[in-house]
Amino acid sequence: MRESFGAALHEVGNLLVSMAEAARTQMRQATYALLTADKEAADRVVARDAEINELYRQVEERVLRLLAQQQPVARDLRMVITAQHVATDLERMGDLADHVAKTALRRHPAAAVPAELATVIAEMAEVADRIAGKITLVLARYDTKRAAELENDDDVMDALERDLFAVILGSSWQHGVEAAIDAALLGRFYERYADHAVNAGRHVIYLVTGEIADGQASDEDPELPESL
Amino acid sequence: MRESFGAALHEVGNLLVSMAEAARTQMRQATYALLTADKEAADRVVARDAEINELYRQVEERVLRLLAQQQPVARDLRMVITAQHVATDLERMGDLADHVAKTALRRHPAAAVPAELATVIAEMAEVADRIAGKITLVLARYDTKRAAELENDDDVMDALERDLFAVILGSSWQHGVEAAIDAALLGRFYERYADHAVNAGRHVIYLVTGEIADGQASDEDPELPESL
Numbered sequence: 529m530r531e532s533f534g535a536a537l538h539e540v541g542n543l544l545v546s547m548a549e550a551a552r553t554q555m556r557q558a559t560y561a562l563l564t565a566d567k568e569a570a571d572r573v574v575a576r577d578a579e580i581n582e583l584y585r586q587v588e589e590r591v592l593r594l595l596a597q598q599q600p601v602a603r604d605l606r607m608v609i610t611a612q613h614v615a616t617d618l619e620r621m622g623d624l625a626d627h628v629a630k631t632a633l634r635r636h637p638a639a640a641v642p643a644e645l646a647t648v649i650a651e652m653a654e655v656a657d658r659i660a661g662k663i664t665l666v667l668a669r670y671d672t673k674r675a676a677e678l679e680n681d682d683d684v685m686d687a688l689e690r691d692l693f694a695v696i697l698g699s700s701w702q703h704g705v706e707a708a709i710d711a712a713l714l715g716r717f718y719e720r721y722a723d724h725a726v727n728a729g730r731h732v733i734y735l736v737t738g739e740i741a742d743g744q745a746s747d748e749d750p751e752l753p754e755s756l
Numbered sequence: 757m758r759e760s761f762g763a764a765l766h767e768v769g770n771l772l773v774s775m776a777e778a779a780r781t782q783m784r785q786a787t788y789a790l791l792t793a794d795k796e797a798a799d800r801v802v803a804r805d806a807e808i809n810e811l812y813r814q815v816e817e818r819v820l821r822l823l824a825q826q827q828p829v830a831r832d833l834r835m836v837i838t839a840q841h842v843a844t845d846l847e848r849m850g851d852l853a854d855h856v857a858k859t860a861l862r863r864h865p866a867a868a869v870p871a872e873l874a875t876v877i878a879e880m881a882e883v884a885d886r887i888a889g890k891i892t893l894v895l896a897r898y899d900t901k902r903a904a905e906l907e908n909d910d911d912v913m914d915a916l917e918r919d920l921f922a923v924i925l926g927s928s929w930q931h932g933v934e935a936a937i938d939a940a941l942l943g944r945f946y947e948r949y950a951d952h953a954v955n956a957g958r959h960v961i962y963l964v965t966g967e968i969a970d971g972q973a974s975d976e977d978p979e980l981p982e983s984l
Contacts (some may be wrong), residue, residue: 559902697933708936
């Protein structure tokens, strides 16, 4: 019974790593599509979102089966429930990459991002990619040190979002209201992507240490930039 | 054992109804604070968000205890896991009311909503309130007919969001970029609030009928208005 539980949980863990890798690739491709106005790349991201959703469903199904067949208690139970929470965060990260790709599609053949925002968006995407890479490792190795680093990465993301708003709201903004709203939403997509990764990291920390992190609280993006 | 499971699940159900009622009151108060630039009302909403988060934690704790002590299977297990999913949606509805209140606070003492948007925001708030009222009944009575109605209410909300964008992006918009971004985000807060309620309703439908609704898929707001 124990061995079977371990094997089943290991399978769930592999699915989570696959989800994290997919969420990372998706955001990388979505950013490429966004910054190069590449319709085909954006279409591929939108099409592949279904794959992440399918992985989510597989996790959910296995979690239910595990609970029903193995009836875990104590730490085992906590691990199973944590896997479910982490899957929810990873699925949303995939959704946010999909949102970025759809923003590119809405503007195509025009570029959705004006030249003066390309750098800050590229930086946000870089932080998002670093964060997604870390969460993959955290899930593969329960590396709580790396999970804790995610909080700092998230602070960097928040600072970049403030930079982005400074440009949109600055006196030299020449692109009008629609482009400003697009840019503000793009900023939020990257920022929330990071938030979900941090949240997934907190779940893993909780699992390993038993200490309650903020959990659900940080799952939504509660603070908008003060300047907004 | 069965009776004890039923009693424990009933308690979880009561907590969910309390969460739904609180999420409804919070959005109602947040809208009032927003439309009247009432700082004290907005402060109260922000302060009370912690109460919804605390209810969420109580649900989570009871769900874990139920799983560990009662080891439910089949439909009982599905009910417990569904309660957890619904709690997640209700907690996020509370977060979104908090976001609306914070938007009011950021602009105080000025009004965050220009006069020409007050009507559409009030209409969105009305739909949000109707939806939150229904989800409370759905949770109290497992009323799948009312749960299914939520999809139509959500369509009304989406149409209102498009109306809002038409104003912001129209040629007569005189309030600049910052107010436009605020308004766009407010529109999304109401729209996502409705989405989460629909999602909670789908979980209840799934529970009662065993038929898989879109589930997690609609949990994020995948479509932005085409005009954006």
